[in-house]
Amino acid sequence: MPTLSATEIAFLMVACQQAVLALGWAIGAAVVPIDRRSALQWACYALLTGASVVIFIGASQTKSEELRAVANICVAIGIVLMERGVRQFTGRSAPWWAYALLVGAVVAVSWVGLAPQYGALRVATVSGLVALLCALTAWNIHVYARRDLGLAFGPWLALPLLLGAMVFAARSARAVVAPDTVVAELAVNNSLNIGSAVVFLVTALVFHLALVALVGMRLMAELRRLSRLDGLTDVFNRRAIDEQLHDEARRAVRSQRPFSVLMIDADYFKDINDRFGHAAGDDALRHLAKIMKAQMRDVDRIGRFGGEEFVVLLPGTASTEALSAAERLRDALLRRPWAWQGESMSLTVSIGVAAWRGPQDEVASLLKRADAALYRAKSLGRDRFELGS
Template sequence: MPTFTATEIAFLMVACQQAVLALGWAIGAVVVPIDRRSALQWACYALLTGSSVLIFIAASQTRSEELRALANLCVATGIVLMERGVRQFTGRPAPWWPYALLVVGVAGLSWLGLDPGYGALRVAIVSGLVALLCALTAWNIYVYARRDLGLAFGHLLAVPLLLGAMVFATRSARAVVSPYTVVAELAGNSSLNIGSAVVFLVTALVFHLALVALVGMRLMAELRRLSRTDGLTEVFNRRAIEEQLHDEARRAVRSQRPFSVLMIDADYFKGINDRFGHAAGDDALRHLTRIMKAQMRDVDRIGRFGGEEFVAVLPGTAATEALNAAERLRDAVLRRPWAWQGEVLPLTVSIGVAAWRGPQDEVPALLKRADAALYRAKALGRDRFELGS
C-alpha cells in the first residue's frame, strides 16, 4: 500500500475539491440559465487542475519526469479555459489561436523539462504564464463587476486570482534567482509544495465562490431588467417608465433643469389588428419602436404605456425643444412606411407634448396634460402633435 507525504495529502485534498467543483459547474451548465459555454469551460478548468494534482502525485511516487510534464500541461490548459470562460461570461471573448499557441508552447516547455538542465526554465516560464493569465482574469472580473454590474466591491471578487497570480509569479521569480533550489523543492516534500497546495485549496474555493456570486448577480440583474422591460417592444414597461419619470422630476427639482414628456399613440392601430391580425399589430409596434429609438438621444427614455401608446421622457428639454423633437419623430414615422407580407403600409403617430413647469408641477399633472394634448391631436386629424396647456 503506497504511503503519502504531507505534500501529497494536501494535493489530494485539492484534487477532491476540484472534482466537486467540476461536477457543480457541469450540473450548473445543464440546469441553470447562465452562459453554458462559460460554465462548461470552468468545469473543464476544475477537472484539469484536479487531474494535474493527481498526475503530480503519481509523478512523485514514480519519479517520472514525463508525468510531471503532463501535470504542468494540464495546469496551463486548465488556466487557459478558466480565462476563456471568464472572457466569455463577461462579454469580452478573444480568438482561440493565441491560447492554442500558448498551450502548444507549454507542451514544448514541458517536453524540454524532461531534461534536468531545463527544469528551472520550465518552472520559470510556465509559472510566469499562469501568473499572467490569472492577473488578466482578475482584471476582467474586476472590470465586469464594476462597469457592467455596478458593484462597488468588484475588486474583492478579483482577490483570489490576484493571490494565485502572486504565488505563481513568486515561483517563477525564484526559479530564475535560485533555479536548483526550486527544482529540488518541487521534487520533494518541501514547505513550498505544502504551502502552494494550501494556498491553492483556499484561493480556488474562494475564486469559484466569486464566480458563483457573479453568476447570481447577473441572474438578479437579468430578472430586474425583465421586470422593467416590455416583452414585445423591449422598451421600458409602464411601471419602469413611470419610475424614470418620477426620478427625472426629482432631478429637475434639484438642478432646476427642465424636462418634457411625449405621449405617443399609433394612429388607426385597431384597424391594423382587425385587417391583418395581432401578429401584424405586434410587428407594427416593433417597427414603430425602432424608429423612436433611432430618433431619441441616449439620455432619453422610452416606455410602452399600454396598447399602442408610448411615453418618452426627455431630460434637459424645454417646451420648444420638445415640440421640435415631436415633429422629427412624427416625420420619421411618416417617412418610414411599415411592410407586412409584401404590402407596404403607411404608419402615422399622434403626439401630446407636456413640459415641466417647476417644482410645484407633479408627475400626474404632467401626464394629464400630455394625455389631453394627445387626444386633441387625434381630434384635429391625427398625424400631428399638440402642446399641453
Template structure:
C-alpha cells in the same frame, strides 16, 4: 513543518472533483447566457483533479504523465477558466493566446524532461505560463466597462497572489536536476498550498460573480418591456417622478410626449399580431434615432409610449414631436413582403403651474394625445394649444 505535498495534491484533487461535479449539476439552473461561461469554468475545474493526482504520484508513474501531462493539463484547465472569465466580461477573444500557452507548456516540458533535462527550466516555464494566464484573467476583469463587483475584486486578488507566488518561484527556481517538484521547501509549501486552495476559492468567487450578474439581469428585466426593450409603465412612474422632482429643484424645463400608433388594431387585423409586434419595435427604433441618450422611453400600454425629455420646454417638445411624426410617417415596415405604413399621433406637454408634478403632467399630455386622435390622427397637439381652445 511537516507538509506532505503528495497528500495535499490528493486532497486538492478530491475537493476539486467534488466541487466541479456539484457545480456542473447546478449550472443547469442558470440562464443560457451564463451557462456558457459557467460550463467553460467547470470544464477547466474538472481537468484539474487528474493533474493533481499525477503530481501526487510523481515518483510512481512515468515522467510523461507526472511532468508533461500533469503540467499541460493544468495549463489547459487554467486556460479554460481564464477564457470563461474573459467571456463573462465580454472581453476580446484570446483563445489563440491561451492555446499557445498550453502548447508551449507541452513542448517545453517535453524538451526539458528528455532533451535538456532541467527542473529549474521547467519551473520557470510553467510559472511564466501561469503568470501569463493570471494576467489575462486580471485584464479580463478590469478592462470591461462598468463597475466591478466585490467577487470580481476578490477573484482578481486571488489571481494576483498566484502571480506574485509565480514570480518568486521564477527567481528561486531550483538549479539541481536531482531535486523533485514534490520535495518540500518553504516555497514549495506555499506553492502547493495555493494550488490546493485556489480552485475552490476562485470558483466560489466566480459563482458569486455569476449570482451578482443574474440578480442585476433580473432587476433590469423587471424594469423593461419584454417586447420592445424600453422601460415599462412601473419604471416610468418611478423615473418620471424623479426627473420632474430634479427639474423643479434645478428650475429647469421638462417635457413629455405621449405617442400612440394610429390604426394599430387594423394592422393586427389585416396582417396578424406578429405585424403588430413588428410595428411596436419599428416605432421604438425610430424614436431612438431621434432622441438623446438621456431621454426616457416607456411603453405604457398596448401601442402607447411616453417619452420624458429633461431640459426641454413645450416649444421644443412640440418641434421634436413634429419631427418624429414626420420621420415615422415617411417610413414603412415590411411583413410578408408587404410594406405597411406607420403613422402616429402625439401629445406634447411640459411642466407648468397647472401640471407641476409627474402625474398631472401625464394626464395633461394624455388629453393632448386624445385630442390629436379625435382631430384626425397623424398629428401633434400640445397641452397649451388644448388649454387655449
C-alpha cells in the same frame, strides 16, 4: 504499490475537490440559463487542474520528468480555459490564436524543462504565464462587475484571482532566485508542502466561488432588467418609466435643467387588430418601438404606458426641441412603413408634448398636460403633434 505521503494525500484532496467542481459546472451548463460555453470551459479548467495534481503525484512517485511536463501543460490549458471563459462571459474578445501561442510556449518550455538543469526555467515560465492569466482574469471580472453590472463591490470578486496571480508570480520569482531548490520542493513530504496543499485547496474553492458569484450577479441583473421592460416591445414598462420620470424631476429641481415628455398613441390601432388580428397588432407595436429607439437619443427613455400608448422622457430638452423630436418621429414613421404578410402600410401616431415648468411642477401634472395635448392632436385629425398648454 508505493505508499502516499501526507503531502500527496493533501494534494489528492485538491484533485477530488476540483473533480466535484467540474461536475458542478457541467451540471450548471445544462440546467442554468447562463453562457454555457463559459460554464463548460470552467468545468474543463477544474478537471484539468485536478488532473494536473494527480499527474504531479504520479511524477513524484515515479520520478518522471515527462509526467511533470504533462502536468504543467494541463495547468496552463486549464487556466487558459478559465480566462477565456471569463472573457466570453463578460462579452470580450477571446482570440484562439493568442491562447494557442501561450499553450505552445508552455509546451516548448516543458519539453526543454525535461532536462534537470532546466527545471527551474520550466517552473519560472509556467508559473509566470499562469500568474499573468490570473491577473488578466481578475481585471476582466473587476471591469465587468463595475462597468456592466454596476456593482460597487466588484473588486472583491476579482480579489481571489488577484491573490492567485500573486502566489504564482511569487513562485516564478522564487524559481529565478533559488533555482536549485524550487523544483525539488514539491517532492518533499514536509509541513510546508502540506500547508501549500491546504492553501491551494482553499484558493481553488474561492476561485470557483468568485465565478459563481459573477454568474449570480449577472442573473440578478438580468432579472432586474427584465422586471423593468415591457415583454412585447422591449422598452420600459409603465412602472419603470414612471420611476424614470420622477428621478428626472428630482434631478431637474437640483440642476434647474429642463426636460420634456412625449405622449404617443398609435392611430387607428383597433382597425389593425380587427383587420389582421392581434398578432399583427403586436408586430405593429414592435415596429413602432423600433422606430422610436432609432430616432431618440441614448439619454432619452421610452416606456409603454399601456395598450398602444407610449411615453418618451427627453432629459435636458425644452419644449422647442421636444416638438422637433416629435416631428422627427412622425417623419421616420412615414419613411419606414410597416409590413405584414406582404402588405405594406404607414403607421401614424398622434403625439402630445409637454415641458417641465419648474420646481413646483409635478410629474402627474406634466403627464396630464401631455395627455390633453395628445387628445387634442387626435381630435384635430391624428398624424400630428400638439404642445400642452
